[in-house]
Amino acid sequence: MPETLADAARRQDVFFETQSAEAIGPIEKRVSFASRAWGNGAFRKTLILIALAVVWELYARHLNNDLLFPTFIQTLTAFFNEMADGTLPRRVWVSLKVLLTGYGIGILIAAFITVLALVTRIGEDLLETLTAMFNPLPAIALLPLALIWFGLGAQSIVFVLVHSVLWPVALNANSGFKSVSPTLRMVGRNYGLGLLATVRQILIPAALPSLITGLKVGWAFAWRTLIAAELVFGVSSGSGGLGWFIFENKNQLEIANVFAGLFTVILIGLAVEGLIFRTLEERTVRRWGMQS
Amino acid sequence: MPETLADAARRQDVFFETQSAEAIGPIEKRVSFASRAWGNGAFRKTLILIALAVVWELYARHLNNDLLFPTFIQTLTAFFNEMADGTLPRRVWVSLKVLLTGYGIGILIAAFITVLALVTRIGEDLLETLTAMFNPLPAIALLPLALIWFGLGAQSIVFVLVHSVLWPVALNANSGFKSVSPTLRMVGRNYGLGLLATVRQILIPAALPSLITGLKVGWAFAWRTLIAAELVFGVSSGSGGLGWFIFENKNQLEIANVFAGLFTVILIGLAVEGLIFRTLEERTVRRWGMQS
Amino acid sequence: ETNTLRIAKQFGISYLPLVLLEEQKLIEKHAKELGLDVSVEWLRFTGGSGMNEAILSGNLDFASGGVGPLLTIWGKTQSNFKVKGVTSFNAMPLFLNTTNPNVKTIKDFTEKDKIALPAVKSSIQAVTLQIAAEKAFGKGQANKLDSITISLGHPDGQAALLSGRSEVTAHFTAAPFAYDELADPRVHKVLDSYEVLGGPHTFNSLWATTKFHDENPKVIKAFLAALEEAIAFIKADPAKAAEIWVKAEKSKLTPEQAAALITKPENEWTLTPKKIVDYADFMYSTGAISAKPTSWKDVFFEDIHHLPGS
Amino acid sequence: MSDVRRPTEGAPLLSLKAVTLQYKTRDSLVTATYRVDFQVFKSDRYILLGPSGCGKSTILKAVGGFIRPTEGQILLNGKRITRPGPDRMMVFQEFDQLAPWKTVRENILFPMRATGKFSRAEAQERTDHYIEKIQLEKFADAYPHTLSGGMKQRVAIARGMAMEPDILLMDEPFAALDALTRDRMQDELLRLWEDTRVTLLFVTHSISEAIKIGNRILLLSALPGQVKAEIGTRDNSFLDAGLQAMIHDILFSDTATAAAAHA
Amino acid sequence: MSDVRRPTEGAPLLSLKAVTLQYKTRDSLVTATYRVDFQVFKSDRYILLGPSGCGKSTILKAVGGFIRPTEGQILLNGKRITRPGPDRMMVFQEFDQLAPWKTVRENILFPMRATGKFSRAEAQERTDHYIEKIQLEKFADAYPHTLSGGMKQRVAIARGMAMEPDILLMDEPFAALDALTRDRMQDELLRLWEDTRVTLLFVTHSISEAIKIGNRILLLSALPGQVKAEIGTRDNSFLDAGLQAMIHDILFSDTATAAAAHA
Ligand SMILES: Nc1ncnc2c1ncn2[C@@H]1O[C@H](COP(=O)(O)OP(=O)(O)OP(=O)(O)O)[C@@H](O)[C@H]1O
Ligand SMILES: Nc1ncnc2c1ncn2[C@@H]1O[C@H](COP(=O)(O)OP(=O)(O)OP(=O)(O)O)[C@@H](O)[C@H]1O
Numbered sequence A, B: 001m002p003e004t005l006a007d008a009a010r011r012q013d014v015f016f017e018t019q020s021a022e023a024i025g026p027i028e029k030r031v032s033f034a035s036r037a038w039g040n041g042a043f044r045k046t047l048i049l050i051a052l053a054v055v056w057e058l059y060a061r062h063l064n065n066d067l068l069f070p071t072f073i074q075t076l077t078a079f080f081n082e083m084a085d086g087t088l089p090r091r092v093w094v095s096l097k098v099l100l101t102g103y104g105i106g107i108l109i110a111a112f113i114t115v116l117a118l119v120t121r122i123g124e125d126l127l128e129t130l131t132a133m134f135n136p137l138p139a140i141a142l143l144p145l146a147l148i149w150f151g152l153g154a155q156s157i158v159f160v161l162v163h164s165v166l167w168p169v170a171l172n173a174n175s176g177f178k179s180v181s182p183t184l185r186m187v188g189r190n191y192g193l194g195l196l197a198t199v200r201q202i203l204i205p206a207a208l209p210s211l212i213t214g215l216k217v218g219w220a221f222a223w224r225t226l227i228a229a230e231l232v233f234g235v236s237s238g239s240g241g242l243g244w245f246i247f248e249n250k251n252q253l254e255i256a257n258v259f260a261g262l263f264t265v266i267l268i269g270l271a272v273e274g275l276i277f278r279t280l281e282e283r284t285v286r287r288w289g290m291q292s
Numbered sequence C: 001e002t003n004t005l006r007i008a009k010q011f012g013i014s015y016l017p018l019v020l021l022e023e024q025k026l027i028e029k030h031a032k033e034l035g036l037d038v039s040v041e042w043l044r045f046t047g048g049s050g051m052n053e054a055i056l057s058g059n060l061d062f063a064s065g066g067v068g069p070l071l072t073i074w075g076k077t078q079s080n081f082k083v084k085g086v087t088s089f090n091a092m093p094l095f096l097n098t099t100n101p102n103v104k105t106i107k108d109f110t111e112k113d114k115i116a117l118p119a120v121k122s123s124i125q126a127v128t129l130q131i132a133a134e135k136a137f138g139k140g141q142a143n144k145l146d147s148i149t150i151s152l153g154h155p156d157g158q159a160a161l162l163s164g165r166s167e168v169t170a171h172f173t174a175a176p177f178a179y180d181e182l183a184d185p186r187v188h189k190v191l192d193s194y195e196v197l198g199g200p201h202t203f204n205s206l207w208a209t210t211k212f213h214d215e216n217p218k219v220i221k222a223f224l225a226a227l228e229e230a231i232a233f234i235k236a237d238p239a240k241a242a243e244i245w246v247k248a249e250k251s252k253l254t255p256e257q258a259a260a261l262i263t264k265p266e267n268e269w270t271l272t273p274k275k276i277v278d279y280a281d282f283m284y285s286t287g288a289i290s291a292k293p294t295s296w297k298d299v300f301f302e303d304i305h306h307l308p309g310s
Numbered sequence D, E: 001m002s003d004v005r006r007p008t009e010g011a012p013l014l015s016l017k018a019v020t021l022q023y024k025t026r027d028s029l030v031t032a033t034y035r036v037d038f039q040v041f042k043s044d045r046y047i048l049l050g051p052s053g054c055g056k057s058t059i060l061k062a063v064g065g066f067i068r069p070t071e072g073q074i075l076l077n078g079k080r081i082t083r084p085g086p087d088r089m090m091v092f093q094e095f096d097q098l099a100p101w102k103t104v105r106e107n108i109l110f111p112m113r114a115t116g117k118f119s120r121a122e123a124q125e126r127t128d129h130y131i132e133k134i135q136l137e138k139f140a141d142a143y144p145h146t147l148s149g150g151m152k153q154r155v156a157i158a159r160g161m162a163m164e165p166d167i168l169l170m171d172e173p174f175a176a177l178d179a180l181t182r183d184r185m186q187d188e189l190l191r192l193w194e195d196t197r198v199t200l201l202f203v204t205h206s207i208s209e210a211i212k213i214g215n216r217i218l219l220l221s222a223l224p225g226q227v228k229a230e231i232g233t234r235d236n237s238f239l240d241a242g243l244q245a246m247i248h249d250i251l252f253s254d255t256a257t258a259a260a261a262h263a
């Protein structure tokens, strides 16, 4: 191709000595303190939480109606009182046990169905059909079957929890698995991985962003369901978890305690997000460049 | 590289005439009728549904306790009766109106928050924090605020629906957006697309599998919440929807009607999955090879 | 005979006799006297329907609740479980309170008012309101006020009424909420269920399936004896009963306030079912139940047929 | 065409008999290759050469067991290929064939451990060896998303070679590499071949690469891919400008006349 | 190094001044290029050549506005580059740069319509023109996942060329193409250049491609990429075996001595 630019011809060839990688050493940009603080997620989130608490306090004071909406400080006071006398921790413990059981079983069943859906076409149809049918059903719909199968008490609540965890987790897992790059799937098949090995070594890591979202949604809905389910199913005297605590206090119009109960749910939510899901994301999908 | 295999050297060079593409024409594999029927998703799903109905009928007959678990035929009878006298259609209509309003608003707010989270880091923190805090809260927690802001009735239910739709949709959207390939994002930025254009033309299509999952989960939980919320939040007499229909019949131990109500929810779920979500997936993610 | 008895109770001061049974282990005591070793499992429900399902699925022996649910389940199970009342344990009035100063009688309610009650159409409050409406507006007008009723649980109803921030201007409720509300100067009483029915009527009863009843005669006997003892105790020492209740329920009421509620003349503690037939007839006339008892004795087991019920 | 028989000795390791490969999508039916025949003998370094989109990757995937032929048969040691397996290691053309959740080292280790073909210690040793060969020592613990395109491909190549499979299927492995790195990797591949006599089925775009690496070269026509010629190379073929020109002519002529002329 | 000034006339269109580019990840800090200086003048066909992983793509992305330099400046028409823009169309190295939800035609249309640079009719016409050039008429309505690697890259090239930007940034666009298609695309690119005098910044691995396409060639060292030399080509450079050898030597020598010897 002929060179047609006049000046290009006049440019001279130039040569440089290069430095070895060792000679260069690390070069780092300087960052100001403010922007470093701002760059810290925990710091920003703390700011958000403080702001929310302030808004709550101010709005509640403005409403001045502690039958409906107590202030943040009233809630906090109630929270500490109930923590101190051991009521809340006991209730939380009862709820958490049931919750984790239901969550765990729900995830296992979701895993099972999703894997089934991977292998056979009828499994996939089953997953799609069952999800479309049962996912919209409220917990009360399950009450009769729960009573017949499990009777009253924790087992039935676990059953309802499974129902609330299972479908969103399965939906997310299925969609995640189906979105795994065909090349990666082929890589797995190339190594002759068995079904479970494929799931464990290829599909789960590759679909992790979807899976984590499913786990988050499932977790949240397990809580919602737990609190509602404790009301529908009733409890034996003296037992009862957080949901029951909230209902009891509501019945006695101890609204600050009701909010203390809800506040506990919020705190647990924040803790689980910050300590578990966040860490999981940091160590996996972000580290692997699968999420920006 | 020297050729060292004795026989290789003895192989001869060979040349062939090729045919033009037109000369070849289409070649199709023959498929047996059985495997074609089996290949039809609607057929397989119908089989599944029939099987489920049979299992229901048999199990309910075996239990023989129609105050707890009516048979499929009893349910169907009740369903047709209530359809025929116009009760169910009216209740469904009331519920659907509220549901779609809540669903729509929930999606809009989710879109807004997610876009905010895309643009600013504080927006992302806000999304993460709010989701972790509010997603586990049951609908009853919102009752006071709903009462203050919207009073009793449909508006409050919409508010609670928004709460149940917003977070799972936002979580899925956010995770989907964050998983969009960096190259595609760069392509969008390269074209100088504005924020909304990027969202519309790059992020939404690229994250569609996650978005659809979010919509599915949101849809299901909107139903669950609607039915529960009609109990918690007042329903004026005569104006209730499907949730109220179920509750009323339950109170009067008209269990077949209760199941007819739930059956309606299931039918709607199947219809929405089959007609809307399925079609959407066929026309988008599957067609585009984004999901297998 | 069973050796564990599963009894459900709900919330509120009206369940005081059951609380005493639990706290003082009276059932166990009386069962022992009859030579039975019974342990009692106390369960709590927040409403009638969960309880009904529990009893029908065999997870519960005694359910407790209002007259409405009792009549409903009685009517529905005539051909199979034959659920009947074991006994009543109180008679208490229901109050319709309002914050709207213009409302003196139920005829004064307008479309702008909203009456909160536990469950539109099906709760005992709703039924009572219908009876009152029929009396006030004439035959066939029972549903006249239904369009302004709205379902809210007791506490939510009270909060809605007292917050003054919602369209709820009236609340049809029971003790202690009813009394609590009346303590507020803005609130006054429009309707008293005793007036509507022309006298005291049963508020809460216990019920069980015929199968359970027939298989456990001694347990029933022990239970009734225990309940009688509890009620006698309430009458003899209301202050002590109130104290026990406040402690057991962790109520925010003081023992004195609770005692005041217990000893109010309109709140009777008795096994005798009252005005059951009035409710049943009315519910039958509106189609809420499909069977009509000829006497209150149809609705209750024979163990208390000696009482002067109605 | 498919009835032309070539003189061979011994049983072929891999033989394609009139293989037609198709993709069926919602919108269309694409015939990627039409009645392709060829035979690969043990220790062949068999090259597939052809224009873009002619079905080279598709053939490789079919041999890999990922796609079933619409017509014809693919036999490995006389048996039909029904599924993928670690005896046929595949190096894909795509950059996303590395597991993003594994470091360079872990990616190379992955098949060796997953198939249990090598003991832990042996696998480690082989991994170190190949990391050195692809000159990514400094990036041994880096995750794939921090690698350049060429670096990713090198990891995939190392992963395939380290496995020492019976057949190594390589789909344009060196396309993303600069001239020097490419040279080095080519030499490395040939050294591996010397050591192990692995059978290679290798797709490339470069005629010179084909001549350098291969002992047999299959020339394919444009879509739908059909066999135009199969050519052997000799000891010093890479110096033979005539061979290069002939291949060029065959590939780029519309008919095989030009080719026949050469022959 | 950065103080060596080259004789030039007129203001450069693009100039990099001692540009250091880094990637910071959780696990490490990689310096991709170290104090790279060069200037591209209007209508240059400027080639970046260097070993795999030396930072060529990174430089292109920095010019594209996707990465900010840690040190130094990148000036476009004398102004710092702060963000990406359609004046610098980029053809990426990755196969996943096409929008999977758009057909071949829609993908090519996409930037023309999204930026509003061309009217609907004009954009359509240009699209048709380039679809013909890349010989994908039959696949105009196919979705990217049904294309072979080389076909995808051709679509990306067409998409970039159809936009006629001020600067066309191309990252190994022809790497996945066979010799003939590659030749054809190279000619097409040069024809486009003849017609529009678009400024090209072009990454390649192939020395001969560099000489065929470029008028200036920047030679980079291995990681961290530093400038080894900048060389001009002349009218008949592609016949000049000496130039090719020189570039080879410079690239593959450890120091610049070999290069200096050539000079
Ligand atoms: N997943 C698919 N679905 C539908 N058609 C496909 C698919 N993959 C490839 N094809 C079509 O099959 C034909 C051959 O594709 P293949 O990938 O085998 O080509 P190739 O020879 O490897 O080309 P390249 O050198 O460009 O990689 C192409 O026309 C392509 O459009
Ligand atoms: N996203 C990233 N995160 C961290 N490091 C990266 C990233 N992308 C590239 N690098 C590193 O930057 C260096 C230069 O990469 P770049 O992609 O620019 O190389 P290249 O010259 O284009 O190589 P190739 O010819 O192989 O494509 C490499 O060492 C690579 O490891």
Ligand SMILES: [Mg+2]
Residues within 6 Å of the ligand: D056, D057, D058, D093, D171, E148, E149, E150
């Ligand atoms: Mg290919």
Ligand SMILES: [Mg+2]
Residues within 6 Å of the ligand: D148, D149, D150, E056, E057, E058, E093, E171
């Ligand atoms: Mg690169």
